[in-house]
Amino acid sequence: MVGWAIAVHGGAGVDPNLPPQRQEEAKQLLTRVLNLGISALRSNASAIDVVELVVRELETDPLFNSGRGSALTEKGTVEMEASIMDGTKRRCGAVSGLTTVKNPISLARLVMDKSPHSYLAFAGAEDFARKQGVELVENDYFITPENVGMLKLAKEANTILFDYRVPISGYDTCGAEVESPIVMNGLPISVYAPETVGCVVVDREGRCAAATSTGGLMNKMTGRIGDSPLIGAGTYACEVCGVSCTGEGEAIIRGTLAREVAAVMEYKGLGLQEAVDFVINDRLDEGFAGLIAVSNSGEVAYGFNCNGMFRGCASEDGFMEVGIWE
Amino acid sequence: MGGWSIALHGGAGDIPFSLPPERRKPREEGLRHCLQIGIEALKAQNPPLDVVELVVRELENIQHFNAGIGSVLTNSGTVEMEASIMDGNTMKCGAVSGLNTVMNPISLARQVMDKTPHIFLAFQGAQDFAKQQGVETVDSSHFITEENVERLKLAIEANRVQVDYSQYNYTQPVQDDAEKELPLANGDSQIGTVGCVAVDSHGNLASATSTGGLVNKMVGRIGDTPLIGAGTYANELCAVSATGKGEAIIRATVARDVAALMEFKGLSLKEAADCVVHERTPKGTVGLIAVSAAGEIAMPFNTTGMFRACATEDGYSEIAIWPTA
Numbered sequence: 001m002v003g004w005a006i007a008v009h010g011g012a013g014v015d016p017n018l019p020p021q022r023q024e025e026a027k028q029l030l031t032r033v034l035n036l037g038i039s040a041l042r043s044n045a046s047a048i049d050v051v052e053l054v055v056r057e058l059e060t061d062p063l064f065n066s067g068r069g070s071a072l073t074e075k076g077t078v079e080m081e082a083s084i085m086d087g088t089k090r091r092c093g094a095v096s097g098l099t100t101v102k103n104p105i106s107l108a109r110l111v112m113d114k115s116p117h118s119y120l121a122f123a124g125a126e127d128f129a130r131k132q133g134v135e136l137v138e139n140d141y142f143i144t145p146e147n148v149g150m151l152k153l154a155k156e157a158n159t160i161l162f163d164y165r166v167p168i169s170g171y172d173t174c175g176a177e178v179e180s181p182i183v184m185n186g187l188p189i190s191v192y193a194p195e196t197v198g199c200v201v202v203d204r205e206g207r208c209a210a211a212t213s214t215g216g217l218m219n220k221m222t223g224r225i226g227d228s229p230l231i232g233a234g235t236y237a238c239e240v241c242g243v244s245c246t247g248e249g250e251a252i253i254r255g256t257l258a259r260e261v262a263a264v265m266e267y268k269g270l271g272l273q274e275a276v277d278f279v280i281n282d283r284l285d286e287g288f289a290g291l292i293a294v295s296n297s298g299e300v301a302y303g304f305n306c307n308g309m310f311r312g313c314a315s316e317d318g319f320m321e322v323g324i325w326e
Numbered sequence: 327m328g329g330w331s332i333a334l335h336g337g338a339g340d341i342p343f344s345l346p347p348e349r350r351k352p353r354e355e356g357l358r359h360c361l362q363i364g365i366e367a368l369k370a371q372n373p374p375l376d377v378v379e380l381v382v383r384e385l386e387n388i389q390h391f392n393a394g395i396g397s398v399l400t401n402s403g404t405v406e407m408e409a410s411i412m413d414g415n416t417m418k419c420g421a422v423s424g425l426n427t428v429m430n431p432i433s434l435a436r437q438v439m440d441k442t443p444h445i446f447l448a449f450q451g452a453q454d455f456a457k458q459q460g461v462e463t464v465d466s467s468h469f470i471t472e473e474n475v476e477r478l479k480l481a482i483e484a485n486r487v488q489v490d491y492s493q494y495n496y497t498q499p500v501q502d503d504a505e506k507e508l509p510l511a512n513g514d515s516q517i518g519t520v521g522c523v524a525v526d527s528h529g530n531l532a533s534a535t536s537t538g539g540l541v542n543k544m545v546g547r548i549g550d551t552p553l554i555g556a557g558t559y560a561n562e563l564c565a566v567s568a569t570g571k572g573e574a575i576i577r578a579t580v581a582r583d584v585a586a587l588m589e590f591k592g593l594s595l596k597e598a599a600d601c602v603v604h605e606r607t608p609k610g611t612v613g614l615i616a617v618s619a620a621g622e623i624a625m626p627f628n629t630t631g632m633f634r635a636c637a638t639e640d641g642y643s644e645i646a647i648w649p650t651a
């Protein structure tokens with residue numbers, strides 16, 4: 001028996017000029033979903049159920065880039081992806097290219113539990129969703145006016161944009177770009193905010209689980225798959241830990257980031273925080289990313305090498321923290 | 327630093343010892359042919375990244391392997407091909423899934439790596455990209471062979487996901503899947519996928535893998551082959567390409583783990599490869615080929631057999647199907 005622990009994130013790489021109101025909204029959402037997870041854990045829910053529950057909540061809220069509020073493809077549509085992993089037997093499920101499934105993380109769970117495969121995508125995934133009777137909606141349910149605006153800006157800049165919910169009235173702060181020379185994925189930080197969502201949990205039985213969900217990059221090519229649905233990259237869980245990553249997808253894939261945390265724990269005997277620090281400091285080269293992790297002994301940790309990460313964590317001993325900056 | 331080394335595979339699985347000559351010989355010949363192409367390319371000082379792409383293209387073009395032409399069919403009788411490639415030096419990678427008209431999936435994966443800011447493109451988006459790039463496309467019927475139509479029929483009759491070989495080859499149910507209790511999830515023989523790893527005399531490493539996937543797979547199913555860290559991986563220590571039961575390879579992050587064991591536990595290539603195949607994955611599910619920066623080669627498998635071939639600059643070469651020891 002260990003004390004439970006939980007961490008959630010809403011994305012790594014945050015504009016230092018992010019309007020205070022936006023920061024407040026983010027912290028409130030992180031607090032709310034953290035509490036949701038905590039209640040479930042107090043009722044002895046299993047790690048795998050809790051991560052799904054929490055990520056569903058993050059998908060449903062339009063604030064972050066997943067489910068409703070997802071970033072838009074170059075065609076102005078939404079293509080969502082997600083993955084979930086149960087550390088106990090390293091069972092996993094993943095989905096990509098979803099356009100009508102209300103909660104991608106739950107479909108990923110169904111792939112894990114109810115299909116002979118680990119990863120389903122595009123039309124095949126949607127067929128499976130239909131057969132499973134999950135809640136389906138029109139694609140425009142996921143599209144928010146803010147993201148339509150952002151897509152336009154991204155196209156004008158003709159670059160890939162992560163996501164940023166700049167209130168239209170606040171856009172006259174082009175001065176902000178000059179003041180913030182921070183760049184992420186080739187973009188000034190003022191027009192970047194990745195906001196993938198994720199959750200990792202270790203329950204009282206010491207079982208770890210991880211879940212990640214996203215709409216991906218703003219203005220991405222249709223058919224582009226990022227790190228979030230890739231087991232070992234964006235999501236990983238095994239006997240010793242559960243990890244969910246966020247940030248520059250390509251860097252996370254190259255660095256097989258989530259697996260890396262577990263690998264240095266398993267093969268080098270590093271503790272959780274050491275492992276997280278090692279991976280963030282050593283495995284990202286020029287890439288920017290962040291991650292959250294829990295261990296089977298009830299620890300929780302996070303790390304990021306970019307400017308800020310929306311996150312929250314809590315453990316049974318009463319520790320609780322929600323933050324954005326260092 | 328050793329000289330160059332190259333290894334390639336045409337799939338691991340329950341390859342019966344009784345495999346008739348008419349099924350065995352064309353595959354052996356295919357391996358021989360592709361090995362030779364790889365050797366020539368390395369002798370001509372081509373970078374390993376180009377060599378692995380070249381060799382996998384050749385394997386895709388041979389109908390007897392489950393990649394490109396000769397890909398196994400989905401439960402709808404269609405072809406959905408996937409592939410990935412990785413450069414050990416730069417750690418750049420490219421992957422594609424859900425292709426049905428692109429002549430050489432591995433080359434499209436290379437284009438994704440070289441020509442886009444992304445790593446992984448799939449289905450319609452990948453096909454659109456292929457069109458934009460002007461890569462060679464054909465009608466999807468081009469990839470479908472009689473043998474695979476037959477294979478699919480048998481699999482559907484058995485209502486199982488079968489991987490290659492038209493004989494029923496039931497291995498024990500894979501322990502990890504016991505809780506699923508779906509006929510499709512039971513450990514049927516899992517073969518198919520082609521791959522190549524290579525290293526030159528400077529220690530530059532690269533890996534490439536390509537497949538049609540599992541017979542009777544659900545439309546939209548993505549396996550380990552296009553997943554960096556699962557089916558394909560390369561860094562400065564080694565290059566790895568895996569084959570077998572995709573779902574097992576994914577959860578064990580097979581390709582990445584070989585490199586991780588070398589790096590974090592100081593194991594040799596052979597020790598690391600053996601550990602992953604014999605200790606960290608269920609029997610009957612996985613095989614892999616790997617080369618190290620020093621030119622060593624490892625080709626372990628925990629299935630009945632694995633179509634494979636390798637060669638080193640000092641003249642050693644091998645083509646085999648079953649265990650040789």
